[in-house]
Amino acid sequence: MAGNTVKVLCGSCKVGLEGPANAKDHDVVACPRCGRSDTLKNVMREVTKHAEEVTARSIQKSLSSAFSGSKNTKVTHNPIPHRSYRFISDLKL
Numbered sequence: 001m002a003g004n005t006v007k008v009l010c011g012s013c014k015v016g017l018e019g020p021a022n023a024k025d026h027d028v029v030a031c032p033r034c035g036r037s038d039t040l041k042n043v044m045r046e047v048t049k050h051a052e053e054v055t056a057r058s059i060q061k062s063l064s065s066a067f068s069g070s071k072n073t074k075v076t077h078n079p080i081p082h083r084s085y086r087f088i089s090d091l092k093l
């Protein structure tokens with residue numbers, strides 16, 4: 001997984017989670033600041049949901065700017081709600 005530099009962060013403190021080296025699904029990772037913790041498996045599930053939201057919002061943004069100069073094309077889209085996640089990543093698109 002070369003170039004995989006996405007960090008997993010606490011959704012509340014935005015600091016990196018700490019856990020055992022080479023953590024497996026059942027290992028617990030925790031936020032060093034507030035102590036929020038869960039198994040790596042649950043954390044990754046939450047982080048994936050967050051990544052999907054970030055990706056969807058990014059696509060929507062580029063679509064609406066692609067059509068912003070066109071009078072004939074109306075882009076209607078439902079705003080993607082900002083959910084709060086217990087765990088997030090620093091993924092930026």
Ligand SMILES: [Zn+2]
Nearest residue numbers: 010013031034
């Ligand atoms: Zn925290």
